[in-house]
Amino acid sequence: MKLIIRRSAILFIFSLLLLTGLVLFLGNYINNASTWVQHSSNRHLYTDGKLNTTGNIYDRSGRLLLEMIEGNINFHEDTTIRTAVMHATGDLNDNVATGALVAFRDRLSGWNFFNGVYEFDDMNTSGNDITLNLDAQLCATAYRELAGHKGAVGIYNYETGEIICMVSTPSFDPAHPGNIPFDDPRHEGVYINRLLSSVYVPGSIFKLVTTAAAIDHIPHVKEKVYKCEGKIQIGEDIVSCLTPCGEVTLEQALATSCNTTFAQISLELGSKTLQDYANAAGFNSTMHVDGIQTGMGRVDLSDAEGANLAWAGIGQYTNTANPLNFMAFMGAIANGGVRVPPSLLSDEGSFASLIRPLIKKERIIPPKTAEKLGRMMRNNVTSTYGEWNFKGLELCAKTGTAEVGEGKLPHAWFAGYLDREDYPLAFVVIVENSGSGLRVAAPIAANILRAAVN
Numbered sequence: 235m236k237l238i239i240r241r242s243a244i245l246f247i248f249s250l251l252l253l254t255g256l257v258l259f260l261g262n263y264i265n266n267a268s269t270w271v272q273h274s275s276n277r278h279l280y281t282d283g284k285l286n287t288t289g290n291i292y293d294r295s296g297r298l299l300l301e302m303i304e305g306n307i308n309f310h311e312d313t314t315i316r317t318a319v320m321h322a323t324g325d326l327n328d329n330v331a332t333g334a335l336v337a338f339r340d341r342l343s344g345w346n347f348f349n350g351v352y353e354f355d356d357m358n359t360s361g362n363d364i365t366l367n368l369d370a371q372l373c374a375t376a377y378r379e380l381a382g383h384k385g386a387v388g389i390y391n392y393e394t395g396e397i398i399c400m401v402s403t404p405s406f407d408p409a410h411p412g413n414i415p416f417d418d419p420r421h422e423g424v425y426i427n428r429l430l431s432s433v434y435v436p437g438s439i440f441k442l443v444t445t446a447a448a449i450d451h452i453p454h455v456k457e458k459v460y461k462c463e464g465k466i467q468i469g470e471d472i473v474s475c476l477t478p479c480g481e482v483t484l485e486q487a488l489a490t491s492c493n494t495t496f497a498q499i500s501l502e503l504g505s506k507t508l509q510d511y512a513n514a515a516g517f518n519s520t521m522h523v524d525g526i527q528t529g530m531g532r533v534d535l536s537d538a539e540g541a542n543l544a545w546a547g548i549g550q551y552t553n554t555a556n557p558l559n560f561m562a563f564m565g566a567i568a569n570g571g572v573r574v575p576p577s578l579l580s581d582e583g584s585f586a587s588l589i590r591p592l593i594k595k596e597r598i599i600p601p602k603t604a605e606k607l608g609r610m611m612r613n614n615v616t617s618t619y620g621e622w623n624f625k626g627l628e629l630c631a632k633t634g635t636a637e638v639g640e641g642k643l644p645h646a647w648f649a650g651y652l653d654r655e656d657y658p659l660a661f662v663v664i665v666e667n668s669g670s671g672l673r674v675a676a677p678i679a680a681n682i683l684r685a686a687v688n
């Protein structure tokens with residue numbers, strides 16, 4: 235009897251070990267199977283470290299952007315289109331780490347959780363195709379509009395999250411990568427998707443964050459009048475405007491981008507409140523675009539007081555912004571304060587498309603604040619930027635001219651959204667070292683947005 239009990243106990247322990255092992259394996263499989271399969275030593279999928287599968291990448295209109303036949307890649311026939319979407323598709327040598335060829339490798343390889351990798355002989359090849367939300371023709375327009383400048387353009391549907399335009403420059407023709415003079419400074423950072431990965435000094439577009447905080451935290455701010463004599467002394471430092479703005483309300487100060495008013499407002503708000511609003515707007519955190527991690531804009535006000543705090547509220551100091559994150563902030567304002575995460579992969583009609591907006595929507599500003607901020611952004615256009623420049627777009631926007639050091643032209647920004655039910659689009663345009671936001675970035679944005687609604 236004693237022997238039986240002992241044997242049962244041993245058996246029980248072994249069963250327990252087996253079960254534990256199984257559970258651990260299953261857990262590991264769920265988490266890592268995709269990565270295991272994608273390992274470049276897997277000869278089902280890779281030859282000499284490169285994907286050798288068969289699959290196509292389409293844009294939202296069904297344009298074939300990239301065709302891969304057993305590892306051989308053909309890009310779109312039009313040079314401008316394939317160059318404009320190069321950062322989205324990826325390149326022959328997988329140098330663009332955020333391109334679909336690398337970032338969406340598991341989808342292109344046809345891997346899925348239940349079946350693993352299909353055998354190619356009897357598979358349905360459509361299992362390997364992916365469709366991007368991008369409109370390649372619009373990307374080509376954006377690429378042409380940037381006209382050789384370094385920078386980025388992003389446009390997305392703030393209700394569904396679909397990114398319809400994503401362009402980063404410089405780019406290159408992925409069909410002929412050998413022609414790029416890489417030691418040429420004009421190609422600096424050519425493999426980086428600046429919309430997803432870069433961070434820049436935001437300059438005055440950051441005043442939207444400061445304005446949101448002011449709406450909520452400065453009593454009777456709507457009626458309050460600030461005085462701008464062209465400059466204001468804060469400690470040792472002087473904050474100035476190009477010309478004196480005179481007596482202005484918050485709304486007028488945003489429209490003329492009055493630095494001295496925003497300096498005063500930043501000091502009134504204090505570093506803690508401004509930090510909270512910066513964090514809520516998406517600074518100091520990254521986003522994930524279908525698994526691709528974005529760059530992280532930073533706002534650190536822990537030691538900021540006096541002039542530093544004033545400059546931070548104006549978008550200078552040590553602030554940086556990631557273009558895509560800022561575009562999502564624009565989308566949130568347009569969407570009554572709720573941010574829908576931008577997405578590149580089309581999953582139209584799938585289960586994922588149904589639950590995605592439900593699980594990822596996030597309120598980042600109160601509804602009333604978003605509404606007031608939106609009205610002020612509309613006023614920027616009608617009172618200052620010139621409605622005739624953006625006719626029919628119902629544009630709400632803010633310019634930015636970010637100082638980046640002596641001897642260098644500032645970065646030009648233009649960010650905002652269309653207040654249109656038929657085209658719920660938010661956007662961001664950044665043109666590096668090119669001049670004023672209103673003179674350089676705004677006309678580029680206008681031309682691309684007009685193309686988007688036509």
Ligand SMILES: [Zn+2]
Pocket residue numbers: 462463464475477478479480491492493494495
């Ligand atoms: Zn001023």
